[in-house]
Amino acid sequence: MMADREPAASPGLRPGRWAYDRGEFVPASDARLPLSTQALHYGIGVFEGIRAYRSAHGLFLFRAHDHYERMIRGCRMLRIPLPGKPSELVDLTVELLRRNAHSEDAYVRPVGYKLSLLPGMPPGVFLSGLSDAMSILTYSLPTQRLGAGVRCGISSWRRPPRDTLPAQAKITGGYVTGALASDEARAAGHDDAILLDRSGNVAEAITANVFIIRDGHLVTPPTTGDLLPGITRDTLLTLVREAGLPVTEQPVSPADLFSADEVFLCSTGKGVVPVLAISGRDIGTGAIGPVTTEVHALYEAVTTMPGGPHAGWLTSVMETP
Ligand SMILES: Cc1ncc(COP(=O)(O)O)c(C=O)c1O
The missing domain is CATH 3.20.10.10 (D-amino Acid Aminotransferase, subunit A, domain 2)
Structure with missing residues (x-):
């Protein structure tokens, strides 16, 4: 099934939700990427999945620093600079979670990726000569209890x-x-x-x-x-x-x-x-x-x-x- 042009019902894109996109907080469903995005064509991106758990004590990110360290190391391999050290990326995530005010457990999905060819670069598969980008989405995702297996x-x-x-x-x-x-x-x-x-x-x-x-x-x-x-x-x-x-x-x-x-x-x-x-x-x-x-x-x-x-x-x- 081909997607239509309206924002999809993907988690994190619900109206009213915020995203971090290339340096700013924006309404999540407004963010757009060019059709030529290198990461779309060649899979050159690194993502993470981080949890925020809500308990009687409030909302807490779990091992967010470790997740961002793993992401930074992966991005280094793909020559994708991220906009900060792990602690700064954790701060950005905290700010986004505050804006999104999830009433239950949440899932955080940062992704760093190759965006566009820089002027003078011919089309092709590269790690350099390209612009870089990073975005973060958050969405509500209740924790699975032990469940049925x-x-x-x-x-x-x-x-x-x-x-x-x-x-x-x-x-x-x-x-x-x-x-x-x-x-x-x-x-x-x-x-x-x-x-x-x-x-x-x-x-x-x-x-x-x-x-x-x-x-x-x-x-x-x-x-x-x-x-x-x-x-x-x-x-x-x-x-x-x-x-x-x-x-x-x-x-x-x-x-x-x-x-x-x-x-x-x-x-x-x-x-x-x-x-x-x-x-x-x-x-x-x-x-x-x-x-x-x-x-x-x-x-x-x-x-x-x-x-x-x-x-x-x-x-x-x-x-x-
Ligand atoms: C391929 C793969 N292996 C293992 C894991 C588990 O990793 P983590 O415990 O850091 O979420 C994941 C997480 O999504 C994964 O994508």
């Missing part, structure tokens, strides 16, 4: 190796693999897909990292592999170590998945998501397991508890009543 397929699309597509950043063009995997998974009746790397080991899910549990021991593939070093993954590694649960970063094979007692996915957008079946085979008992439940509770507590031991992970979005 998901059923995954194993994708026939492999996660591109890091010498083909850098794995450390959320590079816009790289998400075509995820879109193909998602389409395939949905057509087969699955909710999500697990992508293998070139050697046949588990890389990650479409937009999430993977953990398995065997005899109470958590295992997740190492970040030296072809996977995004997820901030939720890192958060969970920290929390489970503090809780005294055994955890190792080591390669995970499809056989490890099928024989695991529990499997879960984790990401900023979705939190901790139990996987109940893979390729039609139940994982463990086929129900949400005790370790996944415990890890979910640890994550929920840290994202909503500004006074806790990880208070430094939370940034207050002070709103005027």
Whole structure:
């Protein structure tokens, strides 16, 4: 279906919402990009997904500084200068969230990208000789509770190796693999897909990292592999170590998945998501397991508890009543 010319009903573009666009705050649905935008044609952009959680204590961004550090490193690789240090980008985000006054949990989507050819540059695929841009959208997105869990397929699309597509950043063009995997998974009746790397080991899910549990021991593939070093993954590694649960970063094979007692996915957008079946085979008992439940509770507590031991992970979005 071709889009019409009216602003789409995309999250973040609702009338009344603000966006940060190329140096200024603008009504989100008014922002426009030229048809020649380089990032549209060649996928040269880096984005992030950041959460703001609302609790009785107010609205708090979670690990926003770490997300912007990852984004800045990715943008450096693509020669995209961003308009500030991580702390300045966090400040911009706080200002945008204040303007948008979300009454529930919110999702923040910054993207830095290549915009236009500079005068004298011929058309083509480059990283320099181009103008750069950055925008930020925010939208309301309630946090998924532990929920019903998901059923995954194993994708026939492999996660591109890091010498083909850098794995450390959320590079816009790289998400075509995820879109193909998602389409395939949905057509087969699955909710999500697990992508293998070139050697046949588990890389990650479409937009999430993977953990398995065997005899109470958590295992997740190492970040030296072809996977995004997820901030939720890192958060969970920290929390489970503090809780005294055994955890190792080591390669995970499809056989490890099928024989695991529990499997879960984790990401900023979705939190901790139990996987109940893979390729039609139940994982463990086929129900949400005790370790996944415990890890979910640890994550929920840290994202909503500004006074806790990880208070430094939370940034207050002070709103005027
Ligand atoms: C490909 C991919 N892997 C893993 C993740 C999880 O990363 P994070 O926990 O930083 O959100 C994401 C997040 O969207 C992702 O896109």
